[in-house]
Amino acid sequence: MKYIASSLFALLFLFGCGSDDDATQDQPNLPAQTLTDVSYGPDAEQKLDVYLPADRTSDTKVFVLVHGGGWTEGSRTDMGYVVPALQAEFPDYAIVNLDYRLGTDTSPAFPKQIDDIALAIQFIQNAGYQISDDYGFIGVSAGAHLSLLYSYKYDPDHEVKAVCSIVGPTDFTDPAYIGNPVFEYGLTPLIGNVSYDENPELFAEVSPATHVSSEAPVTVMFYGGQDPLIPVSQATRLKSKLDEAGVYNEYYLYPEGGHGDWDLPTMIDFQTKLIAFFEARF
Structure with a gap:
């Protein structure tokens, strides 16, 4: 899956020990701090960058950025453009930008990438950063898929309070995907060399x-109507599930947009809606 975070957020930038709920334990007047290339696990790919605001407390909320790349490529540096944009709009929030182990034909991404997100969250909760356990995920493409899957399935304490999917796949049991040989080949890094007919339960599990x-x-x-990788039904199927469950959601389709390669007016609209959503809901 083509990775598009750099182009997506470049324009956005142009425009624009676990935390303790007892506030008496906070250290006052902490300075802003940037920590890069932090290891959260033993693997060389298990790295993250942390951006901590000044005067943070145990109520400081945290954005978590998850890069795309078809589960098999990309890195947290691809999400670098969004960091200053978030810092400008949300100066009192912390930001975590993470890498995860990449999938291969012999070492599929699932479940290790979900495990990595869980391990990264555990690490920052125990690192003494003086931040809260309230998270807002922003993921692009494959990173959006991982953000949604972790938030809906692998967050038992419901610490993720808001999640943003930018052109992310949501349902691999979609008839628009089933039987498509190009799609099934592209999914190999995620689940291995297995077809839907061979293991429909696995396709549902990672959806x-x-x-x-x-x-x-x-x-x-946020989705594009001309996206060659993510059919519009991926967004509408997820929205239908969220509506049925009574979960607040917003869905924006850019009819002429592709896989994040959107024109300037679309980018400005995207930025405005993204910021408004997190201001109101996170």
Whole structure:
């Protein structure tokens, strides 16, 4: 899956120990701090960057950025453009930008990439950063899929309060995908060399839409009507599940947009809606 975070957020930038709930334990007047290339696990790919605001407390909320790349490529540096944009709009929030182990034909992405997100969250909760356990995920493409799947299925304490999917796949049982040989080949890095007919349960297991419940976090979705990789039905199927569960969600379709390669007016609209969503809901 083609990775598009750099172009997506370049324009956005141009425009624009676990935390303790007892505030008496906070250290006052902490300075802003940037920590890069932090290891959250033993693997060389298990790295993250942390951006901590000044005067943070145990109520400081945290954005988590998850890069795309078809589960098999990309890195957190691809999400670098969004960091200053978020810092400008949300100066009192912390930001975590993470890498995860990439999938290969012999070492599929699932479940290790979900495990990595869980490990990264555990790490930052125990690192003494003086931030809260309230998270807002922003994922692009494959990173959006991982953000949704983690938030809906693998967050038992419901610490993810809001999640944003930017052109992310949501339902691999979609008839628009089933039987498509190009799609099944592209999914190999995620689940291995297995077809839907061979293991439909696995395809459902890695589909975020399958795991929507009334406890799912509020969700915002951005998709392109001309996306060659993500059919519009991926967004509408997820929205239908969220609506049925009574979960607040926003869905925006840009009819002429592709896989994130959107024109300037679309980018400005995207930025405005993204910021408004997190201001109101996170």
